[in-house]
Amino acid sequence: MKKILFVNACVRKESRTRELAELVLSRLDGEVEEVNLEKEALKPLTRRTLNKRMKLQSDNKLDDEMIKYAHQFRDADIIVMAAPYWDLSFPASLKTYIEHINVVGVTFAYADDEPYGMCRAQQLIYVTTAGGPIYSDELGYGYIRELCEKFYGIKDTRYIKVENLDLYGADVEGLMNEGREKIRNMEF
Ligand SMILES: Cc1cc2nc3c(=O)[nH]c(=O)nc-3n(C[C@H](O)[C@H](O)[C@H](O)COP(=O)(O)O)c2cc1C
Incomplete structure (x- = not known):
């Protein structure tokens, strides 16, 4: 049975x-x-x-409770990350989560000063919705994609976004239906 990790940064x-x-x-x-x-x-x-975490790392005590999120992320077969478009990016809770999973020796390591991934997942699917247009994909999804490529070793990242939901007169159901349809037609 595959382990699917759902990282849910949704608030409302x-x-x-x-x-x-x-x-x-x-x-x-x-x-x-x-x-x-x-x-x-x-x-x-x-x-x-x-300091506590660095001590755990230097003592090779990587099974500590504090590092459990990194282990869970590393061991997932597929990751679905959901984050609303907030402040041109995503909620701070997701950035904080990333601080918790970026543990050298668990989710990635270094060889000759180059990071390499230790995560099992081959695929991460990033889902977002936005009130207006997403001006730069690089500030939300792009950042996560870069982490996947450079740190985690997750090669296949997918991006699902629905924009303009809060614009005056927006056809919210129509926009959401386009998103739903896209997901139904995707091959994962
Ligand atoms: C704190 C906060 C910040 C937001 N920042 C932006 C923004 O920078 N640009 C934008 O287009 N919409 C912004 N929005 C609107 C949300 O992107 C939009 O309502 C989105 O669909 C919310 O997702 P949800 O329905 O999953 O909560 C913001 C909403 C909140 C609550």
């Missing part, structure tokens, strides 16, 4: 991003494990927590 109860991500999940075969970032309420690394 009626989140449209989550709805689309759930449609993606329904198209995948495997067991879904969700990390709900709202519930996890992770904290950004501080001097204390960073």
Whole structure:
């Protein structure tokens, strides 16, 4: 049974991003494990927590509770990441999650000063919805794609976006239907 990791950075109860991500999940075969970032309420690394983590790394105690998110991410077969388009990017909870999973020796390592990936997943699917146009894909999806390529060793990243949902007079259902249709026709 494949392990599907659902990294859920959606916040609103009626989140449209989550709805689309759930449609993606329904198209995948495997067991879904969700990390709900709202519930996890992770904290950004501080001097204390960073020092603690560096000590764990130097003592080779990588099985500590503090590093569990990195292990979970590394061990997933496929990753679905859902994040609304906030402030031209994504919610801070997702950036904080990335601080927690970017652990050298778990999700990636270095050889000759070059990072290489240690993650099992071959594919990461990034889902977002936006109130207006997404001016630069590089600030949200592009950043995650770069992490996948440079750090995690995940070669196949997919991007699903629905834009302009909050514009005056927007045909929200029409735009969402286009997104749903795209997902139904995708091959994962
Ligand atoms: C805190 C916050 C920041 C947002 N920033 C942007 C933005 O920079 N550009 C934009 O087009 N829409 C922005 N929006 C609108 C959301 O992108 C849009 O409503 C999106 O569909 C929300 O996703 P959801 O339905 O999954 O919550 C923002 C909304 C919130 C609540």
